[in-house]
Amino acid sequence: MKCFSRYLPYIFRPPSTILSSSCHTEADIISTVEFNSTGELLATGDKGGRVVVFQREQESKSQPHRRGEYNVYSTFQSHEPEFDYLKSLEIEEKINKIRWLPQQNAAYFLLSTNDKTVKLWKISERDKRPEGYNLKDEDGRMRDPATITTLRVPILRPMDLMVEATPRRIFSNGHTYHVNSISVNSDYETYMSTDDLRINLWNLEITNRSFNIVDIKPANMEELTEVITAAEFHPNQCNTFVYSSSKGSIRLCDMRAAALCDNHSKFFEEPEDPNNRSFFSEIISSISDVKFSHSGRYLMTRDYLTVRVWDVNMECKPLETYQVHDYLRGKLCSLYENDCIFDKFECVWNGSDSVIMTGSYNNFFRMFDRNTKRDVTLEASRENSKPRAILKPRKVCVGGKRRKDEISVDSLDFSKKILHTAWHPSENIIAVAATNNLYIFQDKVN
Amino acid sequence: MEYKVEAHRIMSISLGKIYNSRVQRGGIKLHKNLLVSLVLRSARQVYLSDYYGGACLGSQRAEAGEWAEGETMESLEGRSSPGAAGADSCESETESRETLRAPETNAQASVEVAAERNAEEPASSSDYNWPQGGETDEERAPGQAEDSTQVPSCPVPESRFECGAANADEGPQSPAAAAPCCTRKRSAGKSPYAGSPVKRPRPGSVPPANTEGGDASEDMDTGNVSSLITIFGSSFSGLLSKDGAQAEPGAADGDSGSGTICCEQMLPNLSPWSTAIVAF
Numbered sequence: 001m002k003c004f005s006r007y008l009p010y011i012f013r014p015p016s017t018i019l020s021s022s023c024h025t026e027a028d029i030i031s032t033v034e035f036n037s038t039g040e041l042l043a044t045g046d047k048g049g050r051v052v053v054f055q056r057e058q059e060s061k062s063q064p065h066r067r068g069e070y071n072v073y074s075t076f077q078s079h080e081p082e083f084d085y086l087k088s089l090e091i092e093e094k095i096n097k098i099r100w101l102p103q104q105n106a107a108y109f110l111l112s113t114n115d116k117t118v119k120l121w122k123i124s125e126r127d128k129r130p131e132g133y134n135l136k137d138e139d140g141r142m143r144d145p146a147t148i149t150t151l152r153v154p155i156l157r158p159m160d161l162m163v164e165a166t167p168r169r170i171f172s173n174g175h176t177y178h179v180n181s182i183s184v185n186s187d188y189e190t191y192m193s194t195d196d197l198r199i200n201l202w203n204l205e206i207t208n209r210s211f212n213i214v215d216i217k218p219a220n221m222e223e224l225t226e227v228i229t230a231a232e233f234h235p236n237q238c239n240t241f242v243y244s245s246s247k248g249s250i251r252l253c254d255m256r257a258a259a260l261c262d263n264h265s266k267f268f269e270e271p272e273d274p275n276n277r278s279f280f281s282e283i284i285s286s287i288s289d290v291k292f293s294h295s296g297r298y299l300m301t302r303d304y305l306t307v308r309v310w311d312v313n314m315e316c317k318p319l320e321t322y323q324v325h326d327y328l329r330g331k332l333c334s335l336y337e338n339d340c341i342f343d344k345f346e347c348v349w350n351g352s353d354s355v356i357m358t359g360s361y362n363n364f365f366r367m368f369d370r371n372t373k374r375d376v377t378l379e380a381s382r383e384n385s386k387p388r389a390i391l392k393p394r395k396v397c398v399g400g401k402r403r404k405d406e407i408s409v410d411s412l413d414f415s416k417k418i419l420h421t422a423w424h425p426s427e428n429i430i431a432v433a434a435t436n437n438l439y440i441f442q443d444k445v446n
Numbered sequence: 447m448e449y450k451v452e453a454h455r456i457m458s459i460s461l462g463k464i465y466n467s468r469v470q471r472g473g474i475k476l477h478k479n480l481l482v483s484l485v486l487r488s489a490r491q492v493y494l495s496d497y498y499g500g501a502c503l504g505s506q507r508a509e510a511g512e513w514a515e516g517e518t519m520e521s522l523e524g525r526s527s528p529g530a531a532g533a534d535s536c537e538s539e540t541e542s543r544e545t546l547r548a549p550e551t552n553a554q555a556s557v558e559v560a561a562e563r564n565a566e567e568p569a570s571s572s573d574y575n576w577p578q579g580g581e582t583d584e585e586r587a588p589g590q591a592e593d594s595t596q597v598p599s600c601p602v603p604e605s606r607f608e609c610g611a612a613n614a615d616e617g618p619q620s621p622a623a624a625a626p627c628c629t630r631k632r633s634a635g636k637s638p639y640a641g642s643p644v645k646r647p648r649p650g651s652v653p654p655a656n657t658e659g660g661d662a663s664e665d666m667d668t669g670n671v672s673s674l675i676t677i678f679g680s681s682f683s684g685l686l687s688k689d690g691a692q693a694e695p696g697a698a699d700g701d702s703g704s705g706t707i708c709c710e711q712m713l714p715n716l717s718p719w720s721t722a723i724v725a726f
Contacts (some may be wrong), residue, residue: 084473092472115472177476196476227477248476279456279492283486286477333452336485337459342478 017134030433032420036100039424040433042070043110044438045095049079051112051165053123068429070440074123076165079114091116097182099191108206109168111191115178118193120169120204126162130154138366174200174210181230187238194231199243200257213261214243214253229344230290231383237296244301248272248285252312267317270300270308280332280341293353294425302347305329307358309370322368322375325360327398327409340414351426359418362407362433364394380418380432380439391441453493460486 024262027048034043042054055073082091092115097159107124132154137143149154177195184191192201192213199214214231231243239255251264284304291300298319299310305326308318324345328335335341340361347358359365360377368375377394397406420433428443459482467474 089473090471094472178473180477204619224480229477229481246480278483279453279488281479282488286481333456336456339463342481 011436023298025436026311027126028436030420030436030438031094032096032098033422033425033431033433033438034098034100034110035422036110036217037102037425039426039429041073041100041108041220042101043098043112044431044433045078045098045112045145046436047094049077049081049093049095049114051076051078051098051110052097052123053108053110053165060152068442074163076121078112078119078121080115081116084116089247096179099182099184101184103187104188111182111184112335113179113182113193114245116172116175118171118182118191118202119167121165122168123163123165126164127158127160128156129159131157169204169207171202171207171210174202177227180228181232183232183241185233185238186236190238192231192233192241194243196227199228199231199241199261211259213255213259215260215262227277229287232290232292234263235292235294242290242292242299244287244290247282248287248303250287250290250299250301252308266312266315268310268318270317276329278332282338283336284332285334289346291347291349293349294351295353298353300347300349302345302358304341304343304345307347307356307368309356320370322356322366324358324366325364327396328361331409335414338414340417343417345417345419346421348421348423350423350428357421357423357430359421359432361414361416361417362412363416364396365418365432378441380434380437380441383426403417453489456489457486458494460489631721 024137025048027046027050030044030046032043033043035041036043040056042056044052046052051074052072053074054070056068056070059068071259078095079093082095083089084091094114095112095367096115097111097113099111101111101120105110107122110121110123112119116198131138132152134148134152135143135145172280174193175195175198177197179193179195181194182191185192189205190201190203193210194197194200194214197215197217198212198237200210201213202210214228216226216228226245226247226249229244230244231241234240234242237276240251240252241255242252244250247269249267249269252266252268253261253263254265255261257263257265272285287301287303289300289302292298293300299306299312300312301318301428302324305324305328307322307324309320309322310318332341345359347356349356354371355367355369357365357367363380364377365380366375366377378391379394392405395403395406396412397403397408400407402408416435417433418434422431424430430441432439460482466488467482469480513540
């Protein structure tokens with residue numbers, strides 16, 4: 001099991017924050033984290049509708065120890081709060097998901113979504129500007145034509161690097177319910193957006209039309225029993241996608257089979273253990289995240305207490321089940337009262353699909369090595385944040401004698417939760433969002 | 447009876463969440479409220495089945511055969527309304543009930559109301575109609591509207607439902623106990639009237655449903671739960687059916703009328719939910 005060190009002394013706080021780290025505004029809470037396909041860029045979205053993009057420094061021979069730090073590259077306001085006058089509902093500006101498009105030219109493109117609207121942003125650099133206009137002076141004011149006696153052609157001169165983000169497409173009015181996922185198709189032409197009851201397929205070029213491919217809204221809303229919680233396209237089969245439900249099941253659909261994929265091709269569900277039945281069984285079985293492995297052979301799902309890895313070819317039960325924080329099973333009632341039981345944890349694969357990672361409470365996050373079956377609990381905190389300090393594995397004591405360095409279940413801070421994490425697509429660099437702070441950890445290099 | 451207390455507490459918390467969801471920024475979250483309604487349903491099942499596992503057992507058993515048949519939705523289809531006798535006592539109870547106020551908890555009331563709403567399906571209420579059906583539906587609906595909370599002490603001593611008396615000491619439970627008796631009637635009266643203000647409805651209907659198995663206590667308990675599940679249907683239906691009814695214009699008056707039932711506090715909680723459902 002690799003050890004992770006805080007190689008990069010990185011604790012990010014949004015530039016607009018003037019408060020100390022102990023108190024932060026709600027708008028600064030990070031709501032999504034995503035590396036792009038090369039790992040060069042890392043985007044974060046927050047509750048205030050802002051997107052901050054980090055770029056990895058180019059490695060330099062002169063400072064090898066500062067290998068690839070991430071610096072702020074661009075910050076922009078992606079979504080603003082809106083008001084639906086027809087329903088008298090406020091639409092939150094919180095960024096629910098960011099997904100990068102594969103890079104095709106010098107500019108970077110990403111999709112960001114709030115509860116209702118998906119936007120395609122272009123992030124481009126400008127390092128030259130034209131100077132010497134004929135009719136305008138340097139301030140931009142028009143010159144008096146009478147004073148112009150010669151012709152000059154503007155030339156491009158270098159300027160300080162400016163990174164600008166412009167919204168290129170706005171995909172609106174596609175959803176009645178709250179959008180929870182977006183996923184870019186491997187065909188690089190389409191993407192899907194998912195709300196509680198419907199999944200829509202969009203063409204990246206067309207904003208005024210989308211195709212509905214899944215609709216689980218019952219004719220009579222009173223018969224509603226489950227909602228869609230997440231969906232993702234297969235990494236290389238452009239016709240295949242999966243979606244997870246609040247009932248703990250996953251459906252794999254093939255778009256070639258029908259225009260409306262209400263009938264699944266595969267149905268993954270593990271029967272519930274009757275011994276564990278409680279008032280909250282349904283809540284804890286609701287899947288909060290589903291991710292294909294990079295290879296496309298496996299699926300990973302996260303429900304409240306576990307992470308499961310499924311073989312796409314085996315529907316009856318998962319290949320592996322990992323307990324994230326089973327010690328919470330006895331505290332479900334309190335977690336229900338304080339709403340923590342509704343927290344939607346995400347899960348991620350590493351680049352080689354050998355390790356999976358997910359978050360927990362008390363700023364803990366867990367990694368499970370699928371090959372060695374070993375797991376580790378790490379903490380994202382300022383105390384551990386000395387540069388090049390190695391993260392110490394943490395342990396939660398579940399009763400009985402508490403050893404030194406262990407933390408008891410009752411001492412866990414449930415307000416410090418790690419819901420969003422990301423893993424670099426090829427290297428062992430992880431980004432962990434702890435409320436309003438972003439931690440970037442890197443594998444120790446010998 | 448810790449289960450009952452726990453279930454009751456969970457029901458209260460759940461209802462509070464549903465109420466608060468109305469004022470949360472970003473609109474009502476369908477997923478979260480669906481999960482909360484599932485918890486509410488589970489807690490309600492435990493609460494009521496637990497109740498039935500208690501004092502009422504004996505008397506219920508006696509009525510089991512009669513009640514059971516008339517109760518469940520499925521059974522509604524093909525059965526004649528049994529329990530004529532039960533109906534009689536029910537009626538008497540209902541009347542006495544109208545004068546009583548059950549110290550119903552909000553949770554209980556709302557749950558019951560919600561449950562009742564669920565009854566809409568059996569608008570195959572044909573079976574719900576007791577023999578005295580005729581007078582009943584129309585008459586009863588308004589009467590029941592006021593009646594709401596009932597009486598815990600299902601007081602009619604001559605009532606065959608000793609459970610009522612037995613429950614007198616258990617506040618929250620009594621309404622439930624009383625409910626069964628009147629519920630049937632109410633449901634009968636109510637089902638044809640989507641907007642009827644029937645209050646009590648469901649919880650009451652549950653017990654009889656429970657006794658569907660009717661033979662042994664074990665059967666009864668199992669029957670209870672399955673009946674509840676049947677009646678309640680999907681997780682949403684219980685809440686929604688009630689809300690759906692409330693959403694109708696006609697129901698507005700009913701709601702105010704039913705305010706008398708312990709639902710007073712719950713109504714405001716529930717109507718926003720119905721508004722939300724309508725919005726959805």
